[in-house]
Amino acid sequence: MAPRIILIGPMGSGKSTIGKSLANKLSLEFRDTDSVIEQRENKSVSQIFIEDGEAAFRAIEREVLHQELKASDTVLALGGGAPISTEAQSALTATSSHVVYLDISLANVAPRIGFNRDRPLLLNNPRGQWQTLMEARRPIYEAIADTVVDVNKRSQSEIVAQILEVLA
Ligand code: S3P
Numbered sequence: 589m590a591p592r593i594i595l596i597g598p599m600g601s602g603k604s605t606i607g608k609s610l611a612n613k614l615s616l617e618f619r620d621t622d623s624v625i626e627q628r629e630n631k632s633v634s635q636i637f638i639e640d641g642e643a644a645f646r647a648i649e650r651e652v653l654h655q656e657l658k659a660s661d662t663v664l665a666l667g668g669g670a671p672i673s674t675e676a677q678s679a680l681t682a683t684s685s686h687v688v689y690l691d692i693s694l695a696n697v698a699p700r701i702g703f704n705r706d707r708p709l710l711l712n713n714p715r716g717q718w719q720t721l722m723e724a725r726r727p728i729y730e731a732i733a734d735t736v737v738d739v740n741k742r743s744q745s746e747i748v749a750q751i752l753e754v755l756a
Contacts, residue, residue, distance in 0.1 A: 589660030590685045592616055593755070596671050596729055597690035598722050599707055600700040602739055602747070603665035606690060609748045611663040620665045624652045633667075637708035650675065657683055669709075671732055672725055680732045688751055689733035694719050696740045 593610060595603040604620055611618035622633055625648050629636055636645045649670050656664050657679055664685070671680055680687055694715060701707065701714045710717050730736065735754050739747050 590657055590683045591619070591659055591662040591664040592685060593663045593751070594680065594683070594685045594687045595663070595665045595690060596680075596687060596732060597668065597739075598692065598697065598725065598729075599668045599710065599718060600697040601668075601690040601692045602744070603690055605744060606739075606747055606751070607663045607665040609744060610751060613748065613752060614663065617659075617662045618665070619656055619659065619662045621649060621652050621656060621670050622667045624656065625649060625667075628652065632706055634706050634708045642709075646673070653679070657685075668721070668725070672728055677728060677732055686755060687732055687734045688754075689729045689736045690739045690747070691729070691736055692739050694722070 592614065593607075593616075595607050595610075597603055607620065608618045610616075625636070625645070626632055629648065631639070633645065636648070646669070649667060650673065653666065653670050653676055656662070670676060697718060698715055701710055701718055707714075709721065735751070737747060737750055
């Protein structure tokens with residue numbers, strides 16, 4: 589078994605918001621790799637980056653992804669970097685889950701990432717760092733996705749409705 593739906597995409601694309609709404613509509617449990625990591629480590633993502641470093645965060649993230657891919661009947665949102673390792677790419681390609689990539693432009697994500705909440709990778713220059721990460725990651729998101737959803741200038745309900753239609 590595997591999660592029913594896996595949401596991938598960059599920081600600020602709305603994976604958690606859309607994921608919660610989808611899970612609610614489908615009566616599935618919503619899971620989120622960042623939240624699982626925070627509960628497991630009993631500290632925030634930022635704290636892990638600052639105190640232990642990115643490599644330590646990625647190692648935990650890999651374990652959490654591996655574990656969450658075994659869960660059935662969930663909607664799983666992945667941190668923006670979780671699908672990027674070659675190991676994660678293979679696991680996600682092999683899964684029976686429907687992988688949905690939420691695609692958003694820099695112009696539309698900018699207002700959401702300007703006020704950094706808990707995004708250690710965007711600390712100094714949020715837009716520039718977001719764009720650099722996105723340029724490197726976009727081809728990977730596209731390659732893994734079963735469905736690409738353009739979330740630019742669309743309401744949460746429109747996005748959820750489109751995903752439900754694809755799944756029907
Ligand atoms: C990251 C994205 C974050 C979080 C961490 C690293 C990334 O998750 O996992 O800050 O590498 O893109 P969100 O995409 O949910 O913000």
